[in-house]
Amino acid sequence: MSQKPPACNDFQLGAKKALDNKRLQAQLARTLKEGFQYKRRKGMSRLPEYDALRDRARDIKNHTLDHLDAYLERFEDEVTKAGGHVHWAETPAQARDIILDICINVDAKTVSKGKSMISEEIALNDHLAANGIQPIETDLGEYIIQLRDEPPSHIIAPAFHISKEQVADTFREHHTHLKAERDLSAPTDLLNEARGELRQKFLNADVGITGANILIAETGTALIVTNEGNGDLTQSLPPVHIAVTSIEKVVPTLEDATTLLRLLARTATGQEMTVYTTFFTGAKRIDELDGPREFHIVLLDNKRSNMLGGPFHDVLRCIRCGACMNHCPVYASVSGHAYGWVYPGPIGSVLNPQLLGIEQAHVLPNASTLCGRCEEVCPVHIPLPDLLRTWRKRAFEAGKIGGLHRLGLNLWAWLAHRPLAYRLVTRFKLRLLRLLAGKRGRFRWFIGAGGWTKTRDLPAPQAANKHGGTFMDRYKRGER
Amino acid sequence: MNDSRTRIMGRLKAALDQRHNPTVRFSGADQRMKSLPAGLIPKRGQAEGPARIAMFVDEAERAETRVVRLGGMAQVPAAAAKICQEAGSGSLKIAPHPDLQGLDWSAQDVAFGIGAGDDLVGLSRAYAGVAETGTLVLRSGADSPTTLNFLPDVHVVVILAEEIKANYEDVWAMLRAAAPDLGPMLPRTINWITGPSRTADIEQTILLGAHGPRKLMILLIDETA
Numbered sequence: 001m002s003q004k005p006p007a008c009n010d011f012q013l014g015a016k017k018a019l020d021n022k023r024l025q026a027q028l029a030r031t032l033k034e035g036f037q038y039k040r041r042k043g044m045s046r047l048p049e050y051d052a053l054r055d056r057a058r059d060i061k062n063h064t065l066d067h068l069d070a071y072l073e074r075f076e077d078e079v080t081k082a083g084g085h086v087h088w089a090e091t092p093a094q095a096r097d098i099i100l101d102i103c104i105n106v107d108a109k110t111v112s113k114g115k116s117m118i119s120e121e122i123a124l125n126d127h128l129a130a131n132g133i134q135p136i137e138t139d140l141g142e143y144i145i146q147l148r149d150e151p152p153s154h155i156i157a158p159a160f161h162i163s164k165e166q167v168a169d170t171f172r173e174h175h176t177h178l179k180a181e182r183d184l185s186a187p188t189d190l191l192n193e194a195r196g197e198l199r200q201k202f203l204n205a206d207v208g209i210t211g212a213n214i215l216i217a218e219t220g221t222a223l224i225v226t227n228e229g230n231g232d233l234t235q236s237l238p239p240v241h242i243a244v245t246s247i248e249k250v251v252p253t254l255e256d257a258t259t260l261l262r263l264l265a266r267t268a269t270g271q272e273m274t275v276y277t278t279f280f281t282g283a284k285r286i287d288e289l290d291g292p293r294e295f296h297i298v299l300l301d302n303k304r305s306n307m308l309g310g311p312f313h314d315v316l317r318c319i320r321c322g323a324c325m326n327h328c329p330v331y332a333s334v335s336g337h338a339y340g341w342v343y344p345g346p347i348g349s350v351l352n353p354q355l356l357g358i359e360q361a362h363v364l365p366n367a368s369t370l371c372g373r374c375e376e377v378c379p380v381h382i383p384l385p386d387l388l389r390t391w392r393k394r395a396f397e398a399g400k401i402g403g404l405h406r407l408g409l410n411l412w413a414w415l416a417h418r419p420l421a422y423r424l425v426t427r428f429k430l431r432l433l434r435l436l437a438g439k440r441g442r443f444r445w446f447i448g449a450g451g452w453t454k455t456r457d458l459p460a461p462q463a464a465n466k467h468g469g470t471f472m473d474r475y476k477r478g479e480r
Numbered sequence: 481m482n483d484s485r486t487r488i489m490g491r492l493k494a495a496l497d498q499r500h501n502p503t504v505r506f507s508g509a510d511q512r513m514k515s516l517p518a519g520l521i522p523k524r525g526q527a528e529g530p531a532r533i534a535m536f537v538d539e540a541e542r543a544e545t546r547v548v549r550l551g552g553m554a555q556v557p558a559a560a561a562k563i564c565q566e567a568g569s570g571s572l573k574i575a576p577h578p579d580l581q582g583l584d585w586s587a588q589d590v591a592f593g594i595g596a597g598d599d600l601v602g603l604s605r606a607y608a609g610v611a612e613t614g615t616l617v618l619r620s621g622a623d624s625p626t627t628l629n630f631l632p633d634v635h636v637v638v639i640l641a642e643e644i645k646a647n648y649e650d651v652w653a654m655l656r657a658a659a660p661d662l663g664p665m666l667p668r669t670i671n672w673i674t675g676p677s678r679t680a681d682i683e684q685t686i687l688l689g690a691h692g693p694r695k696l697m698i699l700l701i702d703e704t705a
Binding site: 027030031035047048049052053056063066067068069070071072073074078081082088089090094138139140141144157158159160163164167187188190191195198199200202203217218219220221227228229230232233235236237247252253254255256258259261262269271272273274275276277278279280281282283284285287288289290291299301305306308309310 | 665
């Protein structure tokens with residue numbers, strides 16, 4: 001994918017586009033409600049210890065973050081002992097250059113890639129391609145969006161927004177060496193074609209690049225989870241394997257990683273366990289018949305160290321399961337592209353302002369109703385609504401909230417500090433609205449409420465008789 | 481690059497020193513990696529005896545794995561021959577594991593070695609099984625090439641009933657006990673495999689056989705059965 005500049009602040013534009021797209025709306029309903037949400041509930045119901053495991057997972061991550069430098073040091077030692085190389089990258093640019101250097105050193109022409117959000121975060125593919133190295137995404141969803149030159153719309157289902165007919169068109173456009181009249185009507189036809197196309201590319205790749213879901217300090221091990229087996233082929237076939245990940249992914253022990261794994265797939269897709277969980281430690285051993293002779297791991301910071309101990313500390317617990325976006329009513333209406341950068345949904349609205357700067361993403365924290373479902377389903381109890389509120393406050397303080405908005409808030413604050421005036425004004429407003437609404441008691445159209453009245457009437461408040469009135473009227477009557 | 485490390489570590493230290501002093505912090509981390517506190521093992525992960533085997537089979541089948549029970553290792557070649565026939569494969573690629581090399585393969589076309597892009601059927605030897613989720617554990621080594629777990633269309637794995645553990649933690653304990661005195665504790669690769677390869681990337685329809693095996697078969701050797 002050629003990465004476009006962040007467009008988080010164009011959220012409203014993207015949201016409108018998504019809301020007007022009927023096909024996308026149907027895909028969203030099917031994927032989220034009937035798909036991920038239902039599957040997670042079913043998965044949870046098979047494990048009575050699910051909630052207790054969430055508490056454990058939170059505690060493990062908290063403990064690790066409190067000792068992060070110690071665990072990273074141990075991780076580095078163990079990787080080195082196992083014949084691997086650890087690289088530290090402060091910025092996306094450094095991470096890209098480290099990876100490019102490794103590829104150039106082995107004279108790489110093509111690189112096979114397992115799915116990695118950090119690779120998206122650092123816009124790795126563009127950098128490799130610009131330097132004459134062809135990156136090939138191998139996760140089916142990532143492969144489809146790479147061909148279509150689109151960003152992922154979900155962190156674990158990157159192409160869910162694309163229909164099978166669109167996939168067929170894309171394959172016809174790109175796999176031109178295959179017969180034009182072939183049948184691509186069924187999803188299995190598409191899968192088999194992609195499998196055929198990618199098989200040789202796996203075998204020919206000079207370097208394999210994957211992410212890492214979890215790092216284990218005790219043994220210097222990294223792990224990936226995949227259902228397709230693509231990440232696993234990427235890490236075992238090419239002579240060089242590079243794993244690119246971020247510093248907060250480390251946990252102390254194999255047992256700790258196991259606790260997280262009991263939650264990850266179940267929360268994400270409702271599976272008992274992802275089909276393939278692959279743990280890798282260092283380079284190919286002397287007596288082994290396969291595996292990469294060179295192993296590198298790139299540890300990206302990209303402002304995470306600044307979050308440690310600060311107001312956004314809790315975000316560092318995230319295991320990227322996608323549950324927050326799967327259950328978010330806003331994400332479920334606008335899908336991932338509206339968020340304008342790598343991480344969509346509630347986690348993106350908290351993370352993107354941190355990674356890109358508030359200037360570039362101050363709109364996102366407002367793309368939420370603060371309904372709290374994201375926190376409710378988070379396997380590591382990240383208080384996402386609180387963090388969104390913190391960003392809103394910061395955006396306001398940074399002057400990012402526009403004039404009219406600010407004026408309204410100031411006016412309201414002025415009134416709210418003066419109870420008598422507040423009561424007078426609300427009573428007046430109520431009467432006025434009653435009057436304007438006439439006998440119907442409803443508005444077909446109302447200034448500033450076009451979004452509401454497009455599909456339904458806006459009810460006027462009840463008159464100040466024995467049933468209605470302002471809050472204070474009713475409070476005085478003893479309604480409580 | 482080393483400067484990056486220094487700067488990242490410096491920032492972590494600055495933030496963490498406000499919570500604990502570094503000596504306490506480093507010894508706390510060390511202590512945890514020595515004492516290895518047990519995780520919360522679900523009740524489902526504590527089955528014993530025949531119930532454990534039954535759970536392994538049940539969970540494996542739930543993940544679309546096919547389980548064939550055999551009375552002894554000697555029956556493996558015939559079972560493998562049948563699978564090859566079903567898959568329309570004239571040959572079988574086998575992991576060079578002594579248990580498998582020691583069997584009588586004279587009746588079929590077999591080769592021992594790593595996985596190749598055109599292998600139709602591959603046969604491996606499991607290190608352990610996890611009853612909790614019907615998961616196979618394979619570890620890389622001279623006798624167990626990782627590529628054989630992913631390249632064949634049909635992946636067949638031999639496991640003994642007594643190798644099936646109740647939970648993942650018991651398998652870590654086995655690996656800890658088997659760790660060499662020198663060098664890394666774990667082999668280069670450990671694969672947990674729970675069912676055949678699949679994808680839901682086309683309209684969220686689950687399809688088997690994405691890039692890895694289209695079929696996963698377990699030959700469960702239970703001499704008491």
